[in-house]
Amino acid sequence: MRMTVIGTGYVGTVHAVCMAEIGHEVLGIDIDHDRIATLAAGRAPIREAGLDELLARTVASGRLRFSTSLAEGADFARTHFVCVGTPQRPDSKAADLRYIDAVTDELARHLRPGSLVVGKSTVPVGTAARLGRRLAEVARDTEVAWNPEFLREGSAVEDTMRPERIVVGVSSPHAEATLRAVYESLLRAGAAFFSTDPATAELVKVAANSFLATKISFINAMAEVCDAAGADVTVLARAIGADSRIGNRFLEPGLGFGGSCFPKDIRAFAARAEELGAGESVAFLHEVDRINIHQRQRTVTRARQLTGGSFAGRRVAVLGASFKPGSDDVRDSPALAVAAALHQQGATVRVHDPQALDNARAALPDLTYALDIPKVCEGADLVLHLTSWPEYRDIDPAALATMVHTPLLLDARNSLDAQPWRAAGWALHALGRPMGGTS
Template sequence: MRMTVIGTGYVGTVHAACMADIGHEVLGIDIDAARVATLAAGRAPMCEAGLDDLLTRALASGRLHFTTSMDEGAAFARTHFLCVGTPQCRDGAAADLRYVDAVVESLAPRLRPGSLLVGKSTVPVGTAARIGRTLAAVSPGSEVAWNPEFLREGSAVADTMRPDRLVVGVGSADAETTLRTIYAPMIRAGVPFFVTDPATAELVKVAANSFLATKISFINAMSEVCAVANADATVLARAVGADSRIGDRFLEPGLGFGGSCFPKDIRAFAARAEELGAGEAVAFLHEVDRINTRQRRRTVALARNLMGGSLADRRVAVFGAAFKPGSDDVRDSPALAVASTLRKEGAEVRVHDPQALDNARAACPGPAYVGTVPEACEDADLVLHLTAWPEYRQIDPAALALVVREPSLLDARNTLDARVWRQAGWAMHSLGRPQDDGAGSGSARSGGRPVLVAGGAS
């Protein structure tokens, strides 16, 4: 089939490349000419596993092209996927639909008879119905459907090609047939295909994100209790997660969630529920949000306490800037939020990240950003592990102890092997686990000047 994909951010770029790879003819559309040129050259504008290879293959097949022209897109196909961003409003919690509305305003008068506009953007329930009324007035015979995405940054290609489920909210048999044809390879492979109305499809996405965010904040709330009860939240999480009714995914105590989805989606969902008169039903989401942001404050407070009550003039190394491993996305990054606060409290902060340094430098220019772990840690009084990149689990803690001023580490993600680090002389601290008494601190240091790590992560 022929289709356009309007908006080439994470969702649009991945969707366009994947649809071309399974055999469809795809035209990606974006108003950003520089981004279109980058994509047309086979380079993804974001860090995403497998995406560059997928783009190259799709472009070489002749089935994928990119343009800035909406006229060209409207003439190219009758099926159009809407993949633009829906950020949080600057003056409130609701979703900002200006980009969605701009696309509809531009595309609707140009649509060919019988066109189908398929929304993938995360929107407040009722958006599809509103767009449908616009199409009825401007492009009679065209219709709207909603097909939410469930991508995880870092595994977006796999999540598109082998999704857990496909959800389509349609208003006609023709729209359902079109979407079944588009996703035929996935359906043949056994992917569950849910057909519903557009409003339910819109709600599926925000309900899923709200549940996952709630699960993360629940275990972090338990970690607060564990901290004052001298209990271990990581063991608690494993024991609770062993219950098949609960499961252990997203039940990992730590610094909490960030990124471009969970924070703004739960706020927008709560705001929309208030508009509909159902705010009390999702009032718990406000506490989910508060718990999540409190984890950042708890991390800073623990770092401050470890430094004797003040971070002024202390050197702090930070492992991680991206909001999660496998991505260079720093939007609402807990790691950057903590690094920024540490600096505001007077610390000299050096940040390392395997992928996100350029984006972090642009978004948060205060800290120093360095290319290797030893550079970040040289003469550090404290090391903070804030993004759970696998590279950090490969660090040789004994070698790194020779670089820092004090071998003291705060593992805010609870993914480093505390036993190994303690054996190497480090005082280990974390959120929701019994704290190191510091007895081992300094035992791995040798006389003379510290030396750089040999064989450590870079």
């Protein structure tokens, strides 16, 4: 099939590359000329496992091309995936739909009859219906469907090529048949297929993110209770996670979630529910959000306590800048938020990250960055573990102890093995775990 992918950000780039990899002819479209030139040269503008190789291969094959012209895209194909951003509005917690509206309006001027516009962006429920009405005013015999993405940064190629489920929100048999044809090879490989109305498809995405965010905030709330009671949240998490009704995924206590999806998605979901008169039903999401932000404040407070009540004149080494391991994304990164707070309160902060230093430096240029862990930790009064990169689990605690001024570590991700650190003379502290614990 021929198709366009409009918007070559994180979701759009991965979708375009993977659709070309499974055999479709794909035209990626974006207004960013520099990004389009980079992609056309076979270079990925984001770091994602396996993406560079697939991009180079599909561009070389001719199945994947790039353009800045929506008119060219409308002439090229009748199936158009829209993957533009829907960030939080600057004046409220609602989603900013200006980009998706602009694309729809411009695309409508060029669409051929029989075209299908498929949204993949995360949007408030009712957006597909609204865009369908908007499209119908200009373009005849066209349709809007919704096909939400369920990508995890760091695993996005794998999630696209071997999805657990494919959800499509359609209003006609033609739209469903088209999307079945798009994903035919993935369905043959065993992906579950859910065909529903557009409103339900829109809600599936935000409901999934809200549920996962709730699990994270729940276990972090339990961590604070454990701190007050002298209990161990890591044991608590494993014990309740052994219950098959609960499961242990997303029950990792620590610094909380960040990135470009969870925070803005749960806020936009709550805002849209209030518009629909159902705000009380999802009022708990405000508390989920509050608990998550509170984790950053808790970490800063604990770090300040460990340095004697003040960061003035203290050197702090920060391990991790990306919002999660496997990604160079620092958007709404809890790690970088903590590092910035320490700097603002007088600490000299040096930051290490295996992949995200360029993005972190662009976001917070006042901090010091280095790719060498011992260099970052040299002379440190406190080491903060803020992103769970596997490289940090491989650190030799005894060797690092010789580099720091004080062997003092705050594991805000609860993912380091405490025993070897304490055996090497480190005072290891963690959120929700007693000082004497060994887990």
